[in-house]
Amino acid sequence: MSEDRICVGAFAGSFGVHGEVRLKSFCAEPEDIGTYGPLWTEDGTRSFTVAVTRAIKNGFAADVEEVATKEEADALKGVRLYADRDALPSLPDDEFYHADLIGLKVMDTGGVERGRVSAVHNHGAGDLIEVTGPGFKTPALIPFTLVNVPTVDLGAGLVVIDPPEGALPE
Known part of the structure; x- marks a missing residue:
C-alpha cells in the first residue's frame, strides 16, 4: 500500500439489479467520498470512478463507471477504496x-517507550488507538482524546499517552 493513498x-x-453499488464511506x-477523483484498490492495480447517487441505510448507492452489472458489483464486496492523499x-x-498514526512510537508521559500504534478504531463513540508492545498479552485500547493522548508529533514519529489507570500492562 502506498503512503500516498488513504483508505476512504x-x-x-x-x-438493485442495474449495477449500482453499495458504498461505505x-x-x-x-x-x-465521490469527490476525491478516482478511487484505487489497496494494491493500486484497479481504479474506479465513483458517483454517489443517494444515501441509503448504512452508506450510499453509487454508480461506478467500471461496474455494469449486479454480479460485478457483488464481486467487489469488501474491496477497500483508497484516494490519492493530495486529493484529500x-x-x-x-x-x-488514521493512516498517519499507525506505526508511530508510543511513549508515556514519563518518557518510557510503551510500544507502537498498531491500529485506529472507531466503534461510534470516538477514536481509539490500539497500542502493542513488549509485555502486552493483548493490544491496549487508548481513547484518542486530548486528555489521554496529549501529544502527536508526526514529524518525530511519536505519540505521547497518558492512559487511563490499568489500560497498559505494568
Whole structure:
C-alpha cells in the first residue's frame, strides 16, 4: 500500500439489479467520498470512478463507471477504496488521518517507550488507538482524546499517552 493513498471507504455489494453499488464511506463528511477523483484498490492495480447517487441505510448507492452489472458489483464486496492523499483536504493541526498514526512510537508521559500504534478504531463513540508492545498479552485500547493522548508529533514519529489507570500492562 502506498503512503500516498488513504483508505476512504469500501464496496459493500450491489444495490438493485442495474449495477449500482453499495458504498461505505470512512470520510469525516461521508458524502465527500465521490469527490476525491478516482478511487484505487489497496494494491493500486484497479481504479474506479465513483458517483454517489443517494444515501441509503448504512452508506450510499453509487454508480461506478467500471461496474455494469449486479454480479460485478457483488464481486467487489469488501474491496477497500483508497484516494490519492493530495486529493484529500488538508487537516487542522489537531486532526490526523488514521493512516498517519499507525506505526508511530508510543511513549508515556514519563518518557518510557510503551510500544507502537498498531491500529485506529472507531466503534461510534470516538477514536481509539490500539497500542502493542513488549509485555502486552493483548493490544491496549487508548481513547484518542486530548486528555489521554496529549501529544502527536508526526514529524518525530511519536505519540505521547497518558492512559487511563490499568489500560497498559505494568
